[in-house]
Amino acid sequence: MTDIRLVVLDMAGTTVADGGLVERAFAAAAAEMGVEPGSADHTEKLAYVRATMGESKISVFRHLFGQEGLARRANSAFEKAYGELVDGGHVTELPGARAAIEELRADGRTVVLTTGFARVTQDAILDALGWRELVPLTLCPADAAGRGRPYPDMALTAFLRTGAAEDVRQIAVVGDTSYDMLGGVRAGAGVVAGVLTGAHDGAALRAAGATHVLGSVSELPALLRGADTA
Incomplete structure (x- = not known):
């Protein structure tokens, strides 16, 4: 498996718990x-x-x-x-999400946070969690020509803006919905990982093209370390 250098993470349901x-x-x-x-x-x-x-x-x-x-x-x-x-304080990080992001970065990977929300809402979530400085880039649909998932635009915008990877197969796209999975597949990502902490179950994630299904994002660093040695 190709070395994963860029990790494109969804927010609500994947790294952020919004409680409905x-x-x-x-x-x-x-x-x-x-x-x-x-x-x-x-x-x-x-x-x-x-x-x-x-x-x-x-x-x-x-x-x-x-x-x-x-x-x-x-x-x-x-x-x-x-x-x-x-x-009102109703948004929290999913257990282990920040630690996982920090672990991914410590392993030398670039992490980008993406959302289907507007920029103003994304920024409010980042501020509420104290995540403004956690990653080098955050993207919403308006940052990628106005097209969000299931289009591959945000993942490909992350690829172009960060310059972290030489090949789209060095991207991991991670999310909790079938739209996240389809966007990752369309982007040509080497890893398209679904997590079971959000909207869709494992069957829906796999049907949409997930290469892996994880209990939560906290399992991602270990998965990608395994990919490094595969």
Whole structure:
């Protein structure tokens, strides 16, 4: 297996525990858009949000509300609600996540954190966790031509911006959703690892192309050390 030099890590569900905040923020956005709680429309839209965990949130709202103006209004309401929950102290790191990132960096690997949220929300999470200086680069869809997962753009942007790897096969993409896995496959990553701390189970992760399924991100440093010697 090719030496992994660049690790592209998802945030919510992979390194960050948000305790269902995506659904709570969606409920606030839906109310802003006049979607009646408990209605069939609300149930259908919530099911889509759950099914597309990991995708760029603006893309999700474009699907749900159609018109660009409505999608942007819903997305703004979602980001505002999520930001308020973050400010309220509802976001924490998943056990061992920071230690794993530090371990990866100590092993000489470059780590990039990615998200499907907007930059303002990503920054709020980083500030809440004290992670601003933890990694050299963080990316949201707007940093990669506006396309989030399942497109490979954020992983490839990390590859280009960091210069940490010479070949896309030296990238590891790690996340908790099938969209993370599909994005990693499309990027040509040598390791596409799913973790079981978030939205999707092992069967869904493998079906989307995961090369490995881990209990949590804390297992990643050992996996990649094994890859070094394989």
